[in-house]
Amino acid sequence: MKIGNKSLVALVAATSFGAYALAADRPAPNPLNNAYFGAVHIHTGYSFDAYTNGTLTTPSDAYKWAQGEPIPASRLAPGQTIRIVTPLDFYAVADHAEFMGVFQKMRDPSSPLSRTEIAKRVTSSDPKVAMEAFAQILRDLSAHKVDPAMTDPEVSRTVWAEIVKTADAYYRPGHFTTFPAFEWTSNPNKRNLHRVVVFRDSVHVPDLVLSALDTEKPEDLWNWMQAQRDRSATLLAIPHNANASDGLMFSLSDSYGKPFTPAYVAERAKNEPLYEISQIKGTSETMPELSPNDEFAGFELWDYTLSADSERPKNHVGSYVRRALLDGLSLEAQGRGNPFKYGFIGDSDTHNAAATNEEFNYTGKFGAEFDASHRLNGFPGQPAGQVQQVREFSSGGLAGVWAPENTREAIYDAMLRKETFGTSGPHIRVRFFGGWGFKPADVRSPKFVKAGYARGVPMGGDLPAAGKGKAPTFMVWAVKDPLSGNLDRVQVIKGWVDAKGAQHEKVHDVAWSGNRKPDATGKLPPVGDTVDVKKATYANTIGAAELSAVWKDPDFDPALDAFYYARVIEIPTPRWSTRDAAKLGIDIPGGLPATIQERAWSSPIWYTVRKPR
Amino acid sequence: MTNRPALAAWLREPLLHFLLIGAALFALYHYLNPGNAGAPREIVVSESQVEALAENFAKTWMRPPTAQELKGLIDDYVAEEVYYREAIAMGLDRDDIVIRRRLRQKMEFISEDVTAAAQPTDAVLQAYLEQHAEKFLQPPRLTFQQVFFSTDRRGDGAMRDAEKLLAQLDAGRGPPNPIEAGDPTLLPPAMESATPQEIVNSFGSDFADAVERAPVGQWSGPVRSGFGVHLVRVDRRDAGAMPTLTEIRPIVQREWESDQRREVTAELLAKLRSKYDVRVEGPAAGLYGSAAAGRAGGGVP
Numbered sequence: 001m002k003i004g005n006k007s008l009v010a011l012v013a014a015t016s017f018g019a020y021a022l023a024a025d026r027p028a029p030n031p032l033n034n035a036y037f038g039a040v041h042i043h044t045g046y047s048f049d050a051y052t053n054g055t056l057t058t059p060s061d062a063y064k065w066a067q068g069e070p071i072p073a074s075r076l077a078p079g080q081t082i083r084i085v086t087p088l089d090f091y092a093v094a095d096h097a098e099f100m101g102v103f104q105k106m107r108d109p110s111s112p113l114s115r116t117e118i119a120k121r122v123t124s125s126d127p128k129v130a131m132e133a134f135a136q137i138l139r140d141l142s143a144h145k146v147d148p149a150m151t152d153p154e155v156s157r158t159v160w161a162e163i164v165k166t167a168d169a170y171y172r173p174g175h176f177t178t179f180p181a182f183e184w185t186s187n188p189n190k191r192n193l194h195r196v197v198v199f200r201d202s203v204h205v206p207d208l209v210l211s212a213l214d215t216e217k218p219e220d221l222w223n224w225m226q227a228q229r230d231r232s233a234t235l236l237a238i239p240h241n242a243n244a245s246d247g248l249m250f251s252l253s254d255s256y257g258k259p260f261t262p263a264y265v266a267e268r269a270k271n272e273p274l275y276e277i278s279q280i281k282g283t284s285e286t287m288p289e290l291s292p293n294d295e296f297a298g299f300e301l302w303d304y305t306l307s308a309d310s311e312r313p314k315n316h317v318g319s320y321v322r323r324a325l326l327d328g329l330s331l332e333a334q335g336r337g338n339p340f341k342y343g344f345i346g347d348s349d350t351h352n353a354a355a356t357n358e359e360f361n362y363t364g365k366f367g368a369e370f371d372a373s374h375r376l377n378g379f380p381g382q383p384a385g386q387v388q389q390v391r392e393f394s395s396g397g398l399a400g401v402w403a404p405e406n407t408r409e410a411i412y413d414a415m416l417r418k419e420t421f422g423t424s425g426p427h428i429r430v431r432f433f434g435g436w437g438f439k440p441a442d443v444r445s446p447k448f449v450k451a452g453y454a455r456g457v458p459m460g461g462d463l464p465a466a467g468k469g470k471a472p473t474f475m476v477w478a479v480k481d482p483l484s485g486n487l488d489r490v491q492v493i494k495g496w497v498d499a500k501g502a503q504h505e506k507v508h509d510v511a512w513s514g515n516r517k518p519d520a521t522g523k524l525p526p527v528g529d530t531v532d533v534k535k536a537t538y539a540n541t542i543g544a545a546e547l548s549a550v551w552k553d554p555d556f557d558p559a560l561d562a563f564y565y566a567r568v569i570e571i572p573t574p575r576w577s578t579r580d581a582a583k584l585g586i587d588i589p590g591g592l593p594a595t596i597q598e599r600a601w602s603s604p605i606w607y608t609v610r611k612p613r
Numbered sequence: 614m615t616n617r618p619a620l621a622a623w624l625r626e627p628l629l630h631f632l633l634i635g636a637a638l639f640a641l642y643h644y645l646n647p648g649n650a651g652a653p654r655e656i657v658v659s660e661s662q663v664e665a666l667a668e669n670f671a672k673t674w675m676r677p678p679t680a681q682e683l684k685g686l687i688d689d690y691v692a693e694e695v696y697y698r699e700a701i702a703m704g705l706d707r708d709d710i711v712i713r714r715r716l717r718q719k720m721e722f723i724s725e726d727v728t729a730a731a732q733p734t735d736a737v738l739q740a741y742l743e744q745h746a747e748k749f750l751q752p753p754r755l756t757f758q759q760v761f762f763s764t765d766r767r768g769d770g771a772m773r774d775a776e777k778l779l780a781q782l783d784a785g786r787g788p789p790n791p792i793e794a795g796d797p798t799l800l801p802p803a804m805e806s807a808t809p810q811e812i813v814n815s816f817g818s819d820f821a822d823a824v825e826r827a828p829v830g831q832w833s834g835p836v837r838s839g840f841g842v843h844l845v846r847v848d849r850r851d852a853g854a855m856p857t858l859t860e861i862r863p864i865v866q867r868e869w870e871s872d873q874r875r876e877v878t879a880e881l882l883a884k885l886r887s888k889y890d891v892r893v894e895g896p897a898a899g900l901y902g903s904a905a906a907g908r909a910g911g912g913v914p
Contacts, residue, residue, distance in 0.1 A: 027805040034801070060871055068810065086814050169867045208672055227675030427814065429799050446797045479799040482817030482839050513765070544765045545840040546798060 026174030029404035032449045033419070035429045036406055037398050038066070038090030039355040040181055041196045041240065041276065041347035046095040046159055047183075055367040057353035059093040059163050063170035063178060065354045066091035074352070074367035082354050082363045082370070086427060086483060088398075089406050091355075093163055094181035094196045097211035160209055168202050173407045180205050184221055184237070186212040191313075192244035192306040193218060195272070196347075197225070200234035200412040217255040222267040236416060240276035240347065242324070243284040244306045247315025250324035250340060252331075265337035274415055275321050275342035277422045277601050278397035279349045280356070280365045285601060286322040294507050295523075296491075296569060300394040300424060300596065310385030325604060326495045326503040329561045332608060333497050343418025343460045343603030344565070346397025346425075357396040357425040359484075359598065362576035365393055372580040376589060391590045395576050398423045400600070402431075402458065418460025423600040426481035430490075432459040432566040434605040436466070438473035443548045448475060459565070460603040465610060471556035472607060476510060477548040478568040484598060485570040486543025488513060488527035492551055496562035507567075510551040513544035529572045533594045536574040536582035543571035558609070565604040569597050656694050658687055666690055733869055739858050741869045748868060751856050752808040756849040757824060759802065760795035760832075764841040767796070771842040775835035779844055782832045791832065791844070800840060806851075816840070 042062050045055045061071040066088045070081035160182070167178040179198050186193040193216070199205050210224045225235055242249035254264050277285050282302025291297040305311045317323060321342060328340035348355035352367045369375035369390060378387030400421040403414040414420060421430050431449065435456025442451050452475055457463060463472055478490050489512035495505045509524045518524045530539040547568070556562075572595035574582075581588045588594055666686045670678045678686060706712050733741075742749055760778065762771035778794055781787045788794050792802050801815055812821040820838035827833045827847045834844040858865060893901055 027807075035799075087810060169863075206672070210673065214673060224674065230675060431799060444797060446793045446795070446802070448797055477797075477799045479840070482813070482815070540839070546763065546765060546800075548797070 027405065029410070031404060032453065033402040033404055033414075034406075036089035036177075036401050036403055036411060037427050038088045038092075038177070038401075038411075039348045039357070039396065039399055040090070040092035040094060040179060040198050040238070040345075041183070041279065041349050042091060042093050042353065042355060043095055043183075043349070043351040044093055044353045046093075046163065047351060055352045057367075059095075059166040059353075060170075062093045062353035063091060063166065063176075067170075067176055071353060073363065074370035076368055076374075077370050080370070082352075082356075084354065085358055085361055086481075088355070090177035090179070090399075090401075090411050092179035092181040092196075092198060093167065093353075094183045094198070095159075095163060096185045097182045097209045098185050098213055160207075164202050164205050171408065173405075175406060177406050177408055177411050179408060179412070182209045184210055184212060186216040186218070186221075187306055188216050188248070190305045190307040190311065191246045191248040192241045193239070193248060194241060194306075195221060195237040195239050196276070197221075197235055197237050198412070198415070200408060204228070204231065204233035206231075206233070219255055219264065219267070222271045225271050226267075234412070236273055236412075237271050238274045238276055238345065238347075239272060240279060240349065241281050241284065241306070242275075242319045242321060243282050243287075243302060244304060244313070245319055246305055246313035247318030250318045250321070250327065252318075252327060260331070260336065260339060262337060265331070265339040268339040269337070269341055273341075273343055273418050274345050274420060274603075275324075276347045276397075277321060277344045278346040278394070278424045280393050280396055281349060282392070282394055283397075283424065284320050286320045287316060289316055290320055290323055291505060294493075294505075296507075296567070296597065296599075299599065302389075302392050302394065304389055310383070310389050322493070322495065322505065323503075325563050326497065326505065329495065329497045329563065330501065330503060332561055333501065338608075341606065343415075343420050344422040344601045345399035345401075345415070345420050346422030346601075347399055348396035350396055355396040355398075357398045357423075359395045359425055359573065359576050359596075360579060362395045362579075365390075369393075372583055376577060376580045376584065376586075388590050391577060391592055395425045397425055398427065400427075400429065418603040419458050421459065421600055421602045424596075424598045426484035426570065426598050426600075428481055428484070428487075428568055428570070428598070428600040429477075429479045430459075430566055430568050430600045430602050431475075431477040432602040432605065433457065433475045434461065434463050434472055434564060435475075436463075436470050436472060438475045438550045440550045443475050443477070443550045448477065448548075451475075457605060459605060461605055463605060463607045466558040466607070471553045472564070473550055473552045474510075474564060474566075474605070475548075475550050476566045476602075477546070478511075478566075478600065479546045480544075480570070485538060485573040486513065486540045486545060487547050488543055488569045488571050488597060489524065490547045490549060491567045491569070492564055493567055494553065494555075494562060494564050496557075496560050498560060506555075508551065511547040511549035513542065513547065513571075527571050529595065531572050531574055531578075531595045533574070533578060533588070534582065536579040538571070538573045538595075540571070561609055562607045563604040564607075566600075566602040568600040570599060572597055656691060658690065662690070663687060733866060733873075735858060738862065738865045738869060741872075742858055742861075742865050745868065746855060749856060749861060749865065751854050752810070753825075753853040754806045754808060754851045755812065755824065755847060756805050756807070757803065757827075757845055757847045758792060759800070759824075759846075760791050760844040761798045761800060761802075761840070762835075762842040763796040763798065767841075772835055775842045775844055779832060779834060782844070787832075791846075795844075796841070798840070816843075 043055075044057045044059050044062050046059065047055075056072050056074070057065075065071045065082065065084060068084060068087040070083040073080040073082045163182070164180045167180050170176065171178045179200075180202050181196060181198045184195045184197060186195075195218070197209070206228055210221060215221070221237065225237065228235055239249060253259055254261070277283060278300070283300045285299075286294060286297050287301055287303075288294075288297045303312060305313050313319060321340075321344075324340040325342065328338040331340075332338040348357060349365070350356055351365055352363070352370075354363060356362050356364065363370050364375045375390055375393075378384075378390065400423060401411050401414040402419045403410040421432075431452065433452030433456040435452075437455060438451075442448055445451065452458065456475070466472075474492055476490055476492065478487055480487050489509050492508045492510050493505065494508065495503070497503050509518065512524055513527060516525050516527075528542045530541055531537070553562075553564070575593055575596045577592045578588055578594045663683070667678055667683060670682065670686060700706060760775070762775045764771045767774060778787065778791065782791060804812065804815070809821055809825060812824060816824075817839045820836055820843065823834075823836040824845050824847065827836075827845050829847045829850055832844050832846045835842045836845055837843075
C-alpha cells in the first residue's frame, strides 16, 4: 500500500494506532539520549475507588489509550469515547494494591447483587451516591476498618498476574514501553504517604504485592522492596502528593516519631530516587507561604488532605519538595546524610485509564467527571466542598526521561539516575547540564549536548569537586510543545544552607522571550497575555519556541552545599475549567484562575562539599 | 474421517473445558471432605494448614515468621474460622454483596482462564487479521535529517538563510555537515524509522505533512514549523503496508484473545443462565416483552 499525499497524517492517525510496530523498525540507541514522555501512575477499574466513580476501563484500555486508540469514557456516558491527541512513549498501570479488582465485576445492572445496600450505592446511577460511597471507603481505610472479604489474597493474586500479563502484551521495545507497577496506598489519618512501585522487568515480579493493609509504614515498604531485590527483582518507589500529607511525607522523623537513623536515610535514598512533582491532585514543588519571593509559586495548588470530605491540612512544611530538598541539605551539612535527594517526574493519577495530560482535552480524574458540567458544577446535592475539590483538580502531568532508546531497561535506568523531568502536562523538553567551565558560546553550538555530557553532568547528577576559585556554570535548553503555548522564560532555582545552618532559596531568570529588561530590583516584566477568556483561546504571538542560556552562579560559596534545578514557564493559556466554561457558556465558577502558565521542572543537580568523615 | 475436524473443534470448545474443570473441582471437594466427618464444634488446624499460613507470610516478607508471628497467624486463622462458621450458620453470606460478587468474580476468572488456555490456529488468527485490517495496518516510516533556522533568532532572515543554504547544497557547494550550518536546537536533528505520528509529536503537523511529501535522497525545503524554518533530507521512506501474520502473530493473538474473552464470558453466562427460569415481575416485566410474560431472556445471550 502506498500513500503519499497530504491526507496521510490524518489517515494514519484515524486508522492505525501505531501500536503494532514491527521489531525490524526498532531505531538504533542514541548515546546522547532522546526525550520520551509518559506516565507510570495510572489507575483503571481494577482500583477500589475507580469503579465507584464511574470507571469501566481495564489495564488493556489504558495501554490502548496511551497509543492513541479511543476507549470507553464512562459508565455514565454509554457509547462515548476518550482519546489522546499526542500519544505517549511509555505507560504503566499502577492500580491500588488494596482490594485489587474487587469492584470491577459489580457492574451488571441485571444482577440480583444490586438489591443490597452497598451495591445500590456503589453502582448507583446517581454519581453523588457513588461519590459518597467512595468517601466512606476512604474513611474506613484511614480508620483501619476493612471488610476481610474484600482482601482475598487468591483473587488479588489473579488480578496482579493479569496486570503484569497485560503490561507484557503491550510492550513493544523501541516504540512503546510498559512496566509492571502498583500503588501502595498508605493513608494514616487521611495523610497521604502513597508510593507508586515500578518494576524494571516482568520476570522477577512477586506473586503478591504489598498493600497498605499489610503495613502503613514506608520503612516496611522499603524492607519489602529489599526482599524483592534479594530474589532478583529490580524496582523503585515514587512518592506523590506530599501536598495532601499534612507535613508527613517529608517529616523529619521516622514512622515511630524518632530522628532519622543512618539506615533510614540510606534506605529512603536507595528506594526512592524520584518524586512526582505535578499530577491531577495538584503540584507540590512549593507554595507562596513557603516561597514568598517566588512569583510563580502559586501554581495549581490542591490544598486538601486525602479525603473526599474537603479537609484542609494544618502543616505545609513537610508537604512540598523544594523545602524537602533544603532539609536534605541541612541534614547532609550536619553529617547525617541526605534522605531527600529527589529527582522529578510529573504524572497523572487518573482513575479512568487515560492520563488526561492535555489541558485542551481534559476529561476528569474519574469516569464520572467525563461530562464538562459534572466536573465544573458537580452533581445536584453534592456537598459544595467536594465540588470545589474536583474543580481544583489539575489536568494530568507528564513524566519526561532522557534515555538512549524506548525500552524498559533504558527508561527505568534513566529514572534511577534521575535524568528525568516533570511537566504540568505539555510535551515541553528541557535539557540541563552543570559543570565548572561552560561558556556562553557552548549553548550556541549545535554540539551543545555532546559538550554537556563531556564537560558536565546532566540533570539528576552531582557536580564534581569545585575547582579553586570557580563558580558552577549551567547550560539549559528548552523547547515548547508544538500543540501548547510558547515559552515565557527559563529559570534556575537554587537552594542552599549557609554556615549558620539557615536555609535559602533564590529564583534566577536565565532566559526569556522578546526584548524585556529586568527592572532595578531584578524583576523581569510579565510576558503578556493573549488569552480570550470568554472564547477560551490564546495566540502564540508572544513568547519563544525555544530558549537557552549558560548561567553562572553569582553567589557561589564552595563551603556550602547547594542544589540547582531548571523551571521552564509557558505563556498564559486557558485552564481546562476556562475551556469548559466557554463550552457551556457560563462564567468560571469557584474563583478558579482563568489562565495558567504550564511548566516543566528538571531534576536538580547537587553540589555537595566533601566532608571529612 | 469427516468427523475428525468436528471432534477437534468440539475439544477446543471453551464450555467443555469449563464443565470438565467444574466436574474435577466437585470430585476433588468430595474426596477432601468425605461427608463432613468429625465433631461439628472441632476446629483442627492441620500441619499443612500451618505450613500454608507460614508460606503466605514468607511470600510477602521473604522470610519465615517468628514463633510469635506464627502464633498470631494461627490465632487469626482460628478467629476467622469461628466467625466464618457462625456467619454461615446465621445465613449472613446469603445477601452479602461483597461475598456474592467475589464468587461471581471467581466464576468469571475461571471462564477467562478457559479462554487463556485456548490456542488459536493460524487460520483463526489470519481470518481475524483480515477482518480487523485497520487495527494492524503499519504506518509508513521515514528516516530523515533536518537543518533548523530559528525565527526567534533570525526573524524573516530564517527563510532567506535556509534558501541560501539549499542553493549551495543543490550546487554541490554546501558545508560537509549541513546541520551545523543551522541554529542549535533541542529538536531532533534526525529521526530514524519515524511514523507520521512520531514526527507530529516533535515538530507539529505542518512540518510532518511537508516532510511526507519531500523527495528521497536530496536536501529540500524550506519547510515551516511552529519553531522556525527547516531544510530536510529524507534518506529513506517505507510505505505503509499490511504486515503478514508471521510478523505480528503475538499482537494479533493479544487482540483476538481480548475479543474472545468478552465473547466466551458472555456465552458461558448465557448457557448457565439457560438452566434457570428467570421471571421478572411488576412493571419492569414489560421490558422483556409481553409474550414471555416477564420471562427474562431464557437462554438468549
